[in-house]
Amino acid sequence: MDVVALTRQLIDIESITGNEAPVAEFLARHLESLGYTVERMPVSGTRFNVYAAPPKHPAPPLVFSTHLDVVPPWFASREDADNVYGRGACDAKGIIAAQVTAAQKLLAAGVPTGLLFVAGEERDSLGAQVANQHARESKFLVNGEPTDNRMAVASKGVLRVEVTSHGRMAHSAYPELGESAIDKLLDALSALRAMPLPTNPEIGPSTLNIGIIEGGRATNVIPDFAKAQLLYRLVGPSDELRRRIAQAVGGNGQVDYVLEIAYMKFRTIPGIPTMTAAFTTDIPKLDNWGEPVLFGPGSIHVAHTEREFVSKQELHQAVDLYIRIARELLS
16 A cells, blocks of 8 residues: 555544553454554553554564554644644654554565554554563664655653642731732742753753643632642753752752653664654663664654644655665664
């Protein structure tokens, strides 16, 4: 099947995180029809990962991988002369299509490679965590995310932080009788925003986003509760950053670290352009699958947007570049 046609078929199967089963089943059957031995790897409920091994090669030395799920809202595919549009076009249905096509061409040339497509990357990497318990002793993992057909030299990590402040309710006419949790949270957030963040000379600075703030009861009640959810993009280990976050918040709140995905560095191949990924991937959760490489068609700048698309030319180029990457790594 042509890489563009397969991309559109995959986009048209809605697979918002939690509902990956229909597209996973489509892929499993498609790969079985191509002669692959397919394992449906249970994740949770009806959700499952798809692992496909070529005939007579249950544990190939290189595995292509990306994720099955997309972010909401879902919208169907369309195309014009240059691009394919739709939810998942570049993140990551087009990547799946390019990897499947590359794997077929490699197999026809006598180079067997595996395929691993996982659930849940957009939320918690649950599928990757499950897959990591069932690794096949591959030497290399070629992970797909939209990198504009450039090889990533590194990807920033993530540290999700919750800061919770507590106070004492009172009538707003008598604020001296209460203690405002929101005031305490604002002081904590001001200190965190003013705090210098680590910088890596190779890929730049860490960044902070205050994504969610909640709290209070009513406008005429001194608030007894407030919480903020923050996301730091990491450019190195988090130990010192965690210490400084706790110090900045001090007595104004409780700090909880709810998720960390490590900063990663990757191998590149001479002659293929490079980039730095400011986003995170499933790679830290798939460390049992071999040395990682990060590469894929499409731009992260249109992923998760209402105009998500991938260039048809990039899709075809990605197939050739995936083949080149596999050959270089296996040589």
